[in-house]
Amino acid sequence: xxxxxxxxxxxxxxxxxxxxxxxxxxxxxxxxxxxxxxxxxxxxxxxxxxxxxxxxxxxxxxxxxxxxxxxxxxxxxxxxxxxxxxxxxxxxxxxxxxxxxxxxxxxxxxxxx
Amino acid sequence: xxxxxxxxxxxxxxxxxxxxxxxxxxxxxxxxxxxxxxxxxxxxxxxxxxxxxxxxxxxxxxxxxxxxxxxxxxxxxxxxxxxxxxxxxxxxxxxxxxxxxxxxxxxxxxxxxxxxx
Numbered sequence: 027x028x029x030x031x032x033x034x035x036x037x038x039x040x041x042x043x044x045x046x047x048x049x050x051x052x053x054x055x056x057x058x059x060x061x062x063x064x065x066x067x068x069x070x071x072x073x074x075x076x077x078x079x080x081x082x083x084x085x086x087x088x089x090x091x092x093x094x095x096x097x098x099x100x101x102x103x104x105x106x107x108x109x110x111x112x113x114x115x116x117x118x119x120x121x122x123x124x125x126x127x128x129x130x131x132x133x134x135x136x137x138x139x
Numbered sequence: 140x141x142x143x144x145x146x147x148x149x150x151x152x153x154x155x156x157x158x159x160x161x162x163x164x165x166x167x168x169x170x171x172x173x174x175x176x177x178x179x180x181x182x183x184x185x186x187x188x189x190x191x192x193x194x195x196x197x198x199x200x201x202x203x204x205x206x207x208x209x210x211x212x213x214x215x216x217x218x219x220x221x222x223x224x225x226x227x228x229x230x231x232x233x234x235x236x237x238x239x240x241x242x243x244x245x246x247x248x249x250x251x252x253x254x255x256x
Contacts, residue, residue, distance in 0.1 A: 060244070069143075069230055069247030070182065116182060120243060125170070125195040127245060129182040 028053040028121045030130035038136045039107045047102040047133045049117030059100040060118040060127065061091055070116060076100060087111070107137045141165040145231050145248035153256055155220050160251045162214045162231030170234045171214045172245065173206065175199075175227040182230070188214065221255045228252050 029052045039045045051057055058077055062070040074085025081093045091102045100117060117130040144163045152158050164171050173185040186196040188206055205217045214233075218225055229252075232245040 058243070062245075062247075067249075069232075069249045070245070071247070072244050075244060114179070125187040125189065126172075126184045126197075127243065128184060129174075131181045 028057075028119050028124070028128050030117050030119050030128055032115075032117055032130035032133045034133050035131075036134045036136065038138065041109050041137050041139050042106050045102075045104050045107045045111070045135065045137070047115050047117075047135060049100045049102065049130060050098050051100060051117070051119045052098060053119055053121045055122045057100075058120040058122065059091075059093060060120070061085065061089070061100075061102050062116045062118060062129070064114040064116065064132075073102075073115075107135075109137045109139050111135060112137045141246075143231055143233055143246050143248035145229075145251050147251055148249070149252040149254070151254045151256065152221055154223060158218045158221055158225075158253060160216045160218075160229050160231075160253070162216070162248055163212050164214055164231065164233030165235065165246055166212070168233035168235040168246070170194075170243065171206075171208070172232040172234075173216045174230045174232060174247075176230065176250075177227045179228075185216075185229075218253075221253075223255050226253055226255045 031050045060075045061073040064070045076083050076093045084090045089104050114132045116132050118127050120127045146161045171188040176182045184197050186200045187194045203219045207215050228250045230250045231248045234243045
């Protein structure tokens with residue numbers, strides 16, 4: 027069975043500072059890993075994915091994430107946060123053999139001006 | 140940019156009533172999904188649908204739930220007899236890549252908010 031953990035309900039960061047949103051996962055095979063963002067009263071929007079290859083993947087809006095197989099982690103990062111980055115962020119995983127993508131509980135990011 | 144559209148945006152119903160939530164996935168996508176989100180929290184997988192049949196479903200997706208693709212464009216979720224705990228935001232999603240390619244990025248609709256009284 028696959029699972030995703032986002033240990034922080036909320037992350038607070040000042041504008042201009044780097045941000046990290048943590049994610050760990052568990053799958054039986056090789057993982058496909060994703061980050062999605064949700065703004066108020068909207069559906070989830072795709073940010074980036076890791077399928078294979080380079081452990082550092084770059085996505086939309088200056089976000090990037092680092093895949094760490096030994097720690098089964100896929101943390102989301104951004105070098106310099108913007109107030110407009112404030113939203114709900116979801117890490118997700120899909121087992122290579124399955125149809126379903128499983129989402130973590132979400133981490134609310136607050137960026138203060 | 141292609142998008143997934145969902146109707147209605149908000150539905151209020153009485154407990155025990157049947158509800159149908161409708162979705163129009165992106166036209167060349169092959170895989171379709173329903174998720175739900177309660178109180179803006181965890182996004183829970185309900186069901187995936189491929190090649191006109193359910194490919195996977197969660198334990199939430201019991202006999203009260205069903206999905207259908209009645210024509211070439213619509214994808215519906217039916218709840219036969221709603222319960223209070225069915226109140227949630229229901230998201231439809233679709234993806235266009237073969238599952239083995241690993242690139243199954245989901246495109247979500249804006250959601251249908253279901254309120255059961």
